[in-house]
Amino acid sequence: MHIRDAAGSFTLNNPDDGTPIKEMLSLGKDLILITEKCTYRATLADQVDPERKNPGLARLFQQKFLDVGTGSPLLCRTLMQAKVLFRKDFLSIEVDRAMGLTLEALAELAALHDVRENFSAAEHAAIEKADGNPSSDASQTVPSVNNVQSQCKTFAQKADHFVVKLMELVRLFYPEQRGNKNWDDFQALAKRLYGDSDPFCEVLDIAVPVLKLVRNTRDCLEHHRPEVTTRDFEPEPDGRIAPPTIELDFRGSTLPRCRISSFMAQVENHLLDTFEMFAAHMSSKQAKPFAGMHMGVGLLPENVQASWHVRFAFGMYDPDGRFIPCG
Numbered sequence: 001m002h003i004r005d006a007a008g009s010f011t012l013n014n015p016d017d018g019t020p021i022k023e024m025l026s027l028g029k030d031l032i033l034i035t036e037k038c039t040y041r042a043t044l045a046d047q048v049d050p051e052r053k054n055p056g057l058a059r060l061f062q063q064k065f066l067d068v069g070t071g072s073p074l075l076c077r078t079l080m081q082a083k084v085l086f087r088k089d090f091l092s093i094e095v096d097r098a099m100g101l102t103l104e105a106l107a108e109l110a111a112l113h114d115v116r117e118n119f120s121a122a123e124h125a126a127i128e129k130a131d132g133n134p135s136s137d138a139s140q141t142v143p144s145v146n147n148v149q150s151q152c153k154t155f156a157q158k159a160d161h162f163v164v165k166l167m168e169l170v171r172l173f174y175p176e177q178r179g180n181k182n183w184d185d186f187q188a189l190a191k192r193l194y195g196d197s198d199p200f201c202e203v204l205d206i207a208v209p210v211l212k213l214v215r216n217t218r219d220c221l222e223h224h225r226p227e228v229t230t231r232d233f234e235p236e237p238d239g240r241i242a243p244p245t246i247e248l249d250f251r252g253s254t255l256p257r258c259r260i261s262s263f264m265a266q267v268e269n270h271l272l273d274t275f276e277m278f279a280a281h282m283s284s285k286q287a288k289p290f291a292g293m294h295m296g297v298g299l300l301p302e303n304v305q306a307s308w309h310v311r312f313a314f315g316m317y318d319p320d321g322r323f324i325p326c327g
Contacts, residue, residue, distance in 0.1 A: 002052065003059070004045055010060055012040060022070040023309070025083055027099055032065075039066040039075065066110050070309050074113060077276040078106045080309045085283040090295055090314050092288060093172045101172075105165035109271060112158035116264040119151050123244060123261055126233065140241075143233040148244050148260065152230050153221040155264055160218040162271055163211050166278065173282040183208045200281040207274045209253070214267065216253040217246075225250065230260070280312040287314065290326070298323035 012021070012033065019036035026032070031042040043061045046052070068075045082102040086095050126143035135141050145151070170186060171177045177186050187204045194201055220228035227250035234242045247257035255263070284297035295314045304325060305311050315325040 003055065004052065008059055010042075010062065012062060014038060014040075014064055017064075019069065019071075023080065023083070025099070027103060028096070032103070033062075034075065034079075035069045036071045037067070037069045038064055039069060039079075041065050066107060068106070068110050074109050074272065075106060076309045077272050077311070078102055078109065081276055081279050081312065084308060084310045084313050085279050085297065087314070089290060090287050091283060093286065098169060098172050101165050101169045105162050105169070105275065108158050108162040108165065109268070109275075112155055112162065112264075112271075113268060115151065115155045115158060116261070116268055119145070119155070119264060120261045122146075140235070142235055142241055145232055145244050148232045149221065149230045152246055152260060153218070155267075156214065156218040156221050159214045159267055159271060163214050166211075166271075166275060170278070170282070173286050183211050194285075200285065203274075203277045203281060207270070207277070210267070210270045211274070212251075213248075213253040213255065214271075216250045217248055217255070220248060220250050229257075276311070283314070290314075295326060298325070300325055 012035065017035055017037050019038075021033050021035055023034040024031060025034075029043060029047045031044075033040040033042055041063045043063075045057045045059050045061075048061065049057050066075070070076060070080070079099075079102055082099055085091075086093070086098045086102070088095050122145050126145055130141050130143040133141065167177075167183070167186075174186070174189065176189055181189075187201070187208050190198070190201050190204055217228065219225070221230075228246070228248040230244070230246045231242070232244050234245075236242050244260045245257050246255065246260050246263055248255040280297050287295050287297070289295070293316065295316065297312050298315055298317065300308060300311060300313050300323065304313075308325075313325040313327075315323055317323055
């Protein structure tokens with residue numbers, strides 16, 4: 001027997017983690033391992049050396065992929081939610097492709113989260129530094145974050161990459177959306193299919209303007225268009241020091257002047273909400289019968305949410321109106 005055919009074991013080698021493996025899923029050639037703190041890729045030696053020419057090759061390769069795990073809503077409301085809903089038992093879409101897109105979208109979301117946290121930390125540090133060193137003359141020291149526009153551009157790029165992955169996911173559920181169709185086209189398609197008052201269409205009414213704002217913000221920042229203005233800390237006529245701000249008016253997207261750290265937080269939360277709600281509604285709309293029974297998507301009881309790490313799942317309602325998930 002070849003050594004690679006024998007049983008074996010391994011331990012995740014990350015001294016900064018130490019939390020137990022909570023979830024596993026197979027994705028392409030990789031096994032995705034998820035702890036409470038991190039997400040890892042594990043690749044077997046046969047994936048690296050399929051002809052088995054190197055008998056001394058390590059039997060498994062492990063690599064930390066993301067610093068988010070089941071303790072993070074970023075992962076639970078995207079990858080974990082997709083794992084529960086994107087199932088071949090219930091959907092006719094390319095499930096493996098949908099899971100791959102979700103993992104790519106999560107990576108962008110985790111990256112923009114880091115940009116947001118770093119910007120907020122720099123803003124806070126700048127304020128503390130200025131407060132701790134008051135001027136001894138008639139001048140006033142204005143704090144500075146530095147490279148405000150560059151940091152906003154990086155954030156907008158990551159956010160737009162997430163939105164692009166979301167659109168690719170939409171196209172798996174709705175082939176009519178392929179080609180150069182945009183978010184306005186998808187909103188119009190959904191309203192033709194389901195009607196203006198459908199809950200999914202109501203979600204789109206909220207989501208689409210922000211998804212378009214993300215793209216327009218990225219375009220303006222990348223191409224240095226005058227329709228977007230970013231400012232570092234700035235003195236105001238009333239003597240106050242305004243925090244770093246951004247404002248935009250471009251292609252129908254209007255963003256009144258607002259604090260950059262607040263803008264980043266709101267965009268991150270909106271994208272997370274949008275992915276979760278899109279996954280739930282699209283899965284519900286496209287669900288096929290299971291064992292002759294209609295399956296819908298419902299909100300899990302709170303105790304089940306905690307153990308499954310998600311809020312929505314396929315299932316049915318009993319005569320008393322309680323949602324019974326299908327595990």
